[in-house]
Amino acid sequence: MxxxxxxxxxxxxxxxxxxxxxxxxxxxxxxxxxxxIEIMDxxxxxxxxxxxxxxxxxxxxSATGVGGxxxxxxxxxxxxxxxxxxxxxxxxxxxxxxxxxxxxxxxVLDVEWGKTFTEEQIGEVVQRYPKAKAxxxxxxxxxxxxHQPLEGIAKLLNEEGMLLIVDATGSLAGHPLKVDEWHIDAxxxxxxxxxxxxxxxxxxxxxxAALEVMERRKTSVRSWYFDVSLLKDYYTGSGxxxxxxxxxxxxxxxxxxxxALVLEEGLEARFERHEKLHRRLRAGLEELGLxxxxxxxxxxxxxxxxxxxxxxxxxxxxxxxxxxxxxxxxLGPFQGEAWRIGLMGHSATQANVDLVxxxxxxxxx
Amino acid sequence: MxxxxxxxxxxxxxxxxxxxxxxxxxxxxxxxxxxxIEIMDxxxxxxxxxxxxxxxxxxxxSATGVGGxxxxxxxxxxxxxxxxxxxxxxxxxxxxxxxxxxxxxxxVLDVEWGKTFTEEQIGEVVQRYPKAKAxxxxxxxxxxxxHQPLEGIAKLLNEEGMLLIVDATGSLAGHPLKVDEWHIDAxxxxxxxxxxxxxxxxxxxxxxAALEVMERRKTSVRSWYFDVSLLKDYYTGSGxxxxxxxxxxxxxxxxxxxxALVLEEGLEARFERHEKLHRRLRAGLEELGLxxxxxxxxxxxxxxxxxxxxxxxxxxxxxxxxxxxxxxxxLGPFQGEAWRIGLMGHSATQANVDLVxxxxxxxxx
Numbered sequence: 001m002x003x004x005x006x007x008x009x010x011x012x013x014x015x016x017x018x019x020x021x022x023x024x025x026x027x028x029x030x031x032x033x034x035x036x037i038e039i040m041d042x043x044x045x046x047x048x049x050x051x052x053x054x055x056x057x058x059x060x061x062s063a064t065g066v067g068g069x070x071x072x073x074x075x076x077x078x079x080x081x082x083x084x085x086x087x088x089x090x091x092x093x094x095x096x097x098x099x100x101x102x103x104x105x106x107x108v109l110d111v112e113w114g115k116t117f118t119e120e121q122i123g124e125v126v127q128r129y130p131k132a133k134a135x136x137x138x139x140x141x142x143x144x145x146x147h148q149p150l151e152g153i154a155k156l157l158n159e160e161g162m163l164l165i166v167d168a169t170g171s172l173a174g175h176p177l178k179v180d181e182w183h184i185d186a187x188x189x190x191x192x193x194x195x196x197x198x199x200x201x202x203x204x205x206x207x208x209a210a211l212e213v214m215e216r217r218k219t220s221v222r223s224w225y226f227d228v229s230l231l232k233d234y235y236t237g238s239g240x241x242x243x244x245x246x247x248x249x250x251x252x253x254x255x256x257x258x259x260a261l262v263l264e265e266g267l268e269a270r271f272e273r274h275e276k277l278h279r280r281l282r283a284g285l286e287e288l289g290l291x292x293x294x295x296x297x298x299x300x301x302x303x304x305x306x307x308x309x310x311x312x313x314x315x316x317x318x319x320x321x322x323x324x325x326x327x328x329x330x331l332g333p334f335q336g337e338a339w340r341i342g343l344m345g346h347s348a349t350q351a352n353v354d355l356v357x358x359x360x361x362x363x364x365x
Numbered sequence: 366m367x368x369x370x371x372x373x374x375x376x377x378x379x380x381x382x383x384x385x386x387x388x389x390x391x392x393x394x395x396x397x398x399x400x401x402i403e404i405m406d407x408x409x410x411x412x413x414x415x416x417x418x419x420x421x422x423x424x425x426x427s428a429t430g431v432g433g434x435x436x437x438x439x440x441x442x443x444x445x446x447x448x449x450x451x452x453x454x455x456x457x458x459x460x461x462x463x464x465x466x467x468x469x470x471x472x473v474l475d476v477e478w479g480k481t482f483t484e485e486q487i488g489e490v491v492q493r494y495p496k497a498k499a500x501x502x503x504x505x506x507x508x509x510x511x512h513q514p515l516e517g518i519a520k521l522l523n524e525e526g527m528l529l530i531v532d533a534t535g536s537l538a539g540h541p542l543k544v545d546e547w548h549i550d551a552x553x554x555x556x557x558x559x560x561x562x563x564x565x566x567x568x569x570x571x572x573x574a575a576l577e578v579m580e581r582r583k584t585s586v587r588s589w590y591f592d593v594s595l596l597k598d599y600y601t602g603s604g605x606x607x608x609x610x611x612x613x614x615x616x617x618x619x620x621x622x623x624x625a626l627v628l629e630e631g632l633e634a635r636f637e638r639h640e641k642l643h644r645r646l647r648a649g650l651e652e653l654g655l656x657x658x659x660x661x662x663x664x665x666x667x668x669x670x671x672x673x674x675x676x677x678x679x680x681x682x683x684x685x686x687x688x689x690x691x692x693x694x695x696l697g698p699f700q701g702e703a704w705r706i707g708l709m710g711h712s713a714t715q716a717n718v719d720l721v722x723x724x725x726x727x728x729x730x
Binding site for chain 1 (some may be wrong): 367368369370371373375377378379380381387388389390391392393394395396398399400404422427428429430431432435459462466478555557563564565585586587588590608609610611612613614615616618619621622673685691697709719
């Protein structure tokens with residue numbers, strides 16, 4: 001394929017370990033083959049460990065991260081429902097769009113992009129819109145690098161069953177994310193971030209409460225492809241292993257192996273590694289005069305302001321051509337204004353931190 | 366991964382060539398990396414050759430085959446629109462369901478499952494529902510193995526712009542499919558059938574007329590993930606290469622290599638190979654007393670009735686355990702009644718034909 005050597009330090013994909021690439025290249029099995037069903041079940045079990053949940057409905061959606069967002073919204077919400085969406089970056093904004101396309105009345109809680117939400121702000125908006133069926137919030141906003149604390153949020157929601165929806169694209173396997181302990185009802189992520197698996201799947205998990213909401217739907221899910229009532233038999237084996245669509249077999253091999261690597265390292269050790277290397281990178285970036293955009297930065301993604309007079313694209317092109325290092329440009333209002341330097345999964349090494357600092361130092365001259 | 370050796374002769378996935386597996390295991394690049402953009406452009410160019418089209422909007426949807434169906438419907442149709450759907454198997458039936466979920470009024474033309482549609486039948490239904498915006502038909506119905514001729518259909522449609530939608534899941538790269546010559550407006554397929562690539566992508570193509578219909582939409586597309594107006598910039602480069610979602614990079618490598626193999630063999634040679642081996646298999650199956658279900662069989666999929674007194678699952682389990690051969694069971698009304706023996710792409714070899722016949726002969730005893 002003539003693939004140039006790259007060190008992927010953008011907002012994803014991240015550098016994929018050889019073990020994952022090799023697993024992915026294993027011979028394709030049929031999606032109903034008993035051995036593949038075992039691999040799928042094992043993948044879902046590993047996903048539960050990484051999501052820290054017992055949710056039976058935990059599986060990889062056959063689409064990329066945004067597919068997970070769409071799956072959650074289209075299954076939990078019905079036209080005419082109300083929802084609160086917390087917007088502090090591109091992914092919150094996208095959630096608003098996806099909700100609206102599903103006929104949902106959206107109440108937006110927005111703060112300046114890069115800021116995170118306080119419990120006070122969330123408590124207040126919940127009081128204002130008590131009929132909202134769900135509150136959606138982004139745990140790791142990869143457009144700004146903001147890291148939203150989630151521990152205290154569930155207790156702020158309306159006790160009559162307001163659902164907590166979490167976008168964990170930039171955080172899963174890089175930051176603590178305790179789905180059961182934090183009472184999250186629906187969560188989705190992507191394989192190409194801190195899991196260091198190629199892009200193509202969206203790991204997802206639904207609580208029992210979310211399942212009940214889906215079972216009580218009055219209208220059919222608008223999307224056949226993402227309809228959980230049709231998908232769940234295949235993934236949980238509840239009603240037999242019926243064919244819905246052909247699972248992306250080799251991508252599931254890759255995810256299984258990527259999850260094995262996460263669990264071999266151990267979640268706590270992995271989170272500590274991300275934190276330690278983030279500190280090292282942050283010290284170096286600030287020494288270079290680069291300031292962080294978010295008030296609380298993800299360890300896995302470092303979003304810094306491009307200094308005045310520095311040309312975004314020229315620097316990134318030079319980083320890529322001279323060093324083979326990919327860093328990300330800004331998204332939305334930060335286009336041309338920010339760089340996003342990922343420290344995710346397999347890409348988060350001390351060697352990469354020191355190299356990216358050396359390279360930036362050179363390219364900023 | 367401990368993958369057992371299998372010969373995949375079901376309705377897909379098919380056995381994937383080593384070259385494709387190796388390409389897929391190439392290091393992951395960023396989806397905006399200039400080299401990856403080249404690979405994506407090259408993949409789309411190769412797809413155009415295989416689809417025999419000049420359609421600029423020809424690309425792989427980041428979802429499996431049904432995702433392609435959903436993408437076509439949700440982009441071309443709006444709530445309140447009418448459509449004609451030809452149903453002679455599971456995939457036509459699914460199209461009805463996907464249309465309905467998109468708010469479309471569906472006029473079903475159905476024939477007995479396994480039969481194909483005559484030009485007379487189609488001409489008649491078009492006369493009856495001249496306001497239908499589209500007519501959808503399945504070229505290779507992999508639930509029944511029926512091969513629908515398409516050459517004469519476009520001329521039967523309402524000249525005021527009725528669109529021709531084609532499901533080419535079981536036929537692309539196994540049977541002639543001339544998108545431009547046959548005036549097809551929207552076509553989708555899957556990677557795991559005659560392309561012999563792992564499952565995970567849905568190659569799709571839209572005509573200029575289809576593009577115009579999308580541009581004239583009055584409502585926004587219900588699915589953000591499948592919204593072509595947002596996707597097209599990335600795939601055609603028309604408005605820059607904006608980020609919409611992260612393309613499944615390694616799956617695109619695999620598809621590129623699978624398409625290269627198709628084009629190296631040559632389309633005509635490939636179609637002849639499928640035809641020749643289908644004849645050989647058919648002669649052998651009929652000698653074993655197995656009768657074909659469809660009136661016109663696909664070369665790529667052979668759907669035969671299970672003889673009375675033969676136990677479906679026991680035979681398939683024995684085929685799998687003793688010979689490592691996967692054949693498919695029946696779908697829908699043919700569950701337990703039919704087997705589906707694939708002869709697709711890399712799986713379509715004389716050795717496999719003779720082996721599956723020997724194995725069936727043994728397992729039927």
